[in-house]
Amino acid sequence: xxxxxxxxxxxxxxxxxxxxxxxxxxxxxxxxxxxxxxxxxxxxxxxxxxxxxxxxxxxxxxxxxxxxxxxxxxxxxxxxxxxxxxxxxxxxxxxxxxxxxxxxxxxxxxxxxxxxxxxxxxxxxxxxxxxxxxxxxxxxxxxxxxxxx
Numbered sequence: 001x002x003x004x005x006x007x008x009x010x011x012x013x014x015x016x017x018x019x020x021x022x023x024x025x026x027x028x029x030x031x032x033x034x035x036x037x038x039x040x041x042x043x044x045x046x047x048x049x050x051x052x053x054x055x056x057x058x059x060x061x062x063x064x065x066x067x068x069x070x071x072x073x074x075x076x077x078x079x080x081x082x083x084x085x086x087x088x089x090x091x092x093x094x095x096x097x098x099x100x101x102x103x104x105x106x107x108x109x110x111x112x113x114x115x116x117x118x119x120x121x122x123x124x125x126x127x128x129x130x131x132x133x134x135x136x137x138x139x140x141x142x143x144x145x146x147x148x149x
Contacts, residue, residue, distance in 0.1 A: 004098045007123070009130060010077065010090040013065055016130045017090075018099075018123060023079050023135040027093050030074040040143070049078060049085060056087040057138060062118075079135040086139060099123055104132065 006021040033045030033056040042061035046053045056076060060068065073092035078085050104121045121132035 003101050005101060005104070006096060006098050007130075007132070008077065008093060009095045009097060010075070010093045012060055012063065012091055013068070016094070016128060017059075018130045018132045019077065019079065019135050020132070021096065025078045025080055025085060028076040028078060028087070030076055030089065033087075044089060047076070047087060049087070052085065054078070054085045054087055055139075055144070056089060058089045059138070060089075060091075062138060079138075081136060081139065081144065082141070084144065086144075088135070088138065099125070 007018040008021055008024050008027070009016055009018050011017070028049075031047050033047050035045040036043060036055075039045070042058050044056045044058050046055055060066070068091065075090055075093045076087040077090060077093065078087050103125060104123050106121055118133045118135075118137040119131055120134040120137075123130040123132055
């Protein structure tokens with residue numbers, strides 16, 4: 001018996017990634033964050049979101065991808081992290097899909113490894129391969145505590 005998961009598909013470079021819709025609170029147009037002195041390079045700063053200050057993480061930098069020229073389609077995906085929100089900057093959000101779990105495979109350990117701990121599954125659709133991320137692993141509790149947000 002197969003079941004369906006609803007996912008949000010977004011792009012970084014020319015690669016497609018996905019997050020479970022249950023982890024996503026909102027998708028925002030890009031807002032320039034206020035910089036935080038001495039923060040890690042993948043933390044772009046903070047924004048005011050629903051009267052709360054939330055950190056904004058550049059997924060390109062977090063995933064070790066090259067910087068890219070500014071794009072008008074850039075978005076912030078607001079995700080829940082424990083009892084807080086964080087914003088993830090992506091090149092664009094392309095679609096929301098229902099995915100049959102039979103099209104999902106757990107990421108092989110070789111791919112996931114220590115550095116790619118945020119990859120949870122690989123989704124196979126026709127001629128597409130989409131890497132599913134676990135948004136709760138993008139930033140650790142310790143890293144959130146260091147930001148004091």
